[in-house]
Amino acid sequence: MKILSYEAGGASENEIHFSKIKFGKLNLLVGNSGAGKTRLLNTIFNAAQFVVQKDKFYIGFWDVTLEHNSVKYRWILETGKSDDESAVKITKESIVSYDGEKETTLVNRSLESFEFNGNELPKLSHKESSIALLQDEELIKPIYRGLSSIMRRNFSGADLEHEAIFQSLPQAALKKIKKTKNLEDLFHSNLNLSCKLYILSEVFKETYEKICVEFKATFPFVSEMKLIEADRFGFHYPGIVPVFALKEKFNDKWVPLNEFSSGMKKVLLILSDIYILPEEGCVYLIDEYENSLGVNAINFFPSVLFEAASKSQFIITSHHPYIIGNVPVKDWIILHRQGNTVHVKQGDELEEKFGKSKQKAFIQLINDPFYAEGIE
Numbered sequence: 095m096k097i098l099s100y101e102a103g104g105a106s107e108n109e110i111h112f113s114k115i116k117f118g119k120l121n122l123l124v125g126n127s128g129a130g131k132t133r134l135l136n137t138i139f140n141a142a143q144f145v146v147q148k149d150k151f152y153i154g155f156w157d158v159t160l161e162h163n164s165v166k167y168r169w170i171l172e173t174g175k176s177d178d179e180s181a182v183k184i185t186k187e188s189i190v191s192y193d194g195e196k197e198t199t200l201v202n203r204s205l206e207s208f209e210f211n212g213n214e215l216p217k218l219s220h221k222e223s224s225i226a227l228l229q230d231e232e233l234i235k236p237i238y239r240g241l242s243s244i245m246r247r248n249f250s251g252a253d254l255e256h257e258a259i260f261q262s263l264p265q266a267a268l269k270k271i272k273k274t275k276n277l278e279d280l281f282h283s284n285l286n287l288s289c290k291l292y293i294l295s296e297v298f299k300e301t302y303e304k305i306c307v308e309f310k311a312t313f314p315f316v317s318e319m320k321l322i323e324a325d326r327f328g329f330h331y332p333g334i335v336p337v338f339a340l341k342e343k344f345n346d347k348w349v350p351l352n353e354f355s356s357g358m359k360k361v362l363l364i365l366s367d368i369y370i371l372p373e374e375g376c377v378y379l380i381d382e383y384e385n386s387l388g389v390n391a392i393n394f395f396p397s398v399l400f401e402a403a404s405k406s407q408f409i410i411t412s413h414h415p416y417i418i419g420n421v422p423v424k425d426w427i428i429l430h431r432q433g434n435t436v437h438v439k440q441g442d443e444l445e446e447k448f449g450k451s452k453q454k455a456f457i458q459l460i461n462d463p464f465y466a467e468g469i470e
Contacts, residue, residue, distance in 0.1 A: 098160065099158070126465060139246040168189070189237070267279075
């Protein structure tokens with residue numbers, strides 16, 4: 095699944111309006127601090143979470159075009175306050191599919207009526223999207239599956255530390271994945287990084303080895319990697335508690351994942367994510383990966399993205415010249431905020447203007463008024 099275009103208004107507590115954006119397979123969001131890059135990622139992820147996890151929705155509208163298995167879907171949603179003004183309700187919703195030349199209205203919904211595939215349905219909850227309500231219907235299932243496969247990585251706060259905590263491996267999850275041998279089950283699990291790597295080492299050994307090879311290539315001072323029981327580090331929990339650990343050259347001490355540098359955790363987490371992405375592909379959102387990283391941990395990033403973008407879609411933000419300079423201009427999306435409206439320039443608008451020199455393009459970018467004066 096991939097997002098082809100996105101527009102949203104009032105899609106957050108700040109009531110920001112994002113003008114229509116077209117997305118390709120690899121998308122680099124650039125713009126001055128405060129231009130709306132992080133908020134854009136948040137609104138995309140939150141929209142998916144509202145459908146899949148039934149999280150809170152804001153008052154506003156969303157106009158999203160998706161593609162799954164060569165079929166396009168346009169989903170338009172409007173929300174407003176409920177009668178008691180204590181919650182948000184869906185006031186209007188439509189889903190249209192485009193299969194080649196064939197256009198089909200799947201959902202047409204208002205406060206008064208609810209039509210699915212041309213048939214009138216009884217009134218259903220206005221607090222849930224039609225995609226959630228009809229998720230088991232064959233016509234809607236691909237959209238639900240696609241929205242379920244939107245992943246966001248935010249490396250600020252406690253999110254990264256949470257991935258490195260000690261966790262007992264759920265035997266039911268291990269048993270299921272051993273039976274299905276389906277990486278998608280691992281992708282959708284809520285397991286921490288060490289548990290995921292343990293299952294990879296047990297069930298998908300080749301994938302596990304690839305992750306280790308890539309990780310070691312980024313950090314050549316690492317001599318050995320291994321999954322070790324938490325007891326070895328003085329932590330006693332019931333069941334199997336795997337801990338990914340490493341040794342550095344000239345040091346015999348095993349270092350557990352929770353003691354890795356933030357850069358090493360980020361690289362290992364992204365590599366693990368990328369190697370277990372669903373075969374159908376997913377939308378992977380990454381916000382300013384490069385913060386507080388050394389050059390070696392930044393340099394690996396563009397090449398890994400280019401390789402993985404063959405089956406999945408990446409929407410990332412960055413201020414770092416190396417990352418910006420190594421992503422083609424055609425894949426840039428420049429954001430410029432005027433008040434509560436975020437305007438967009440697509441990379442293909444700038445490709446001819448900036449030329450093909452990566453260094454020249456970056457210099458032109460930071461001097462372009464649309465970028466440099468990113469907030470008005």
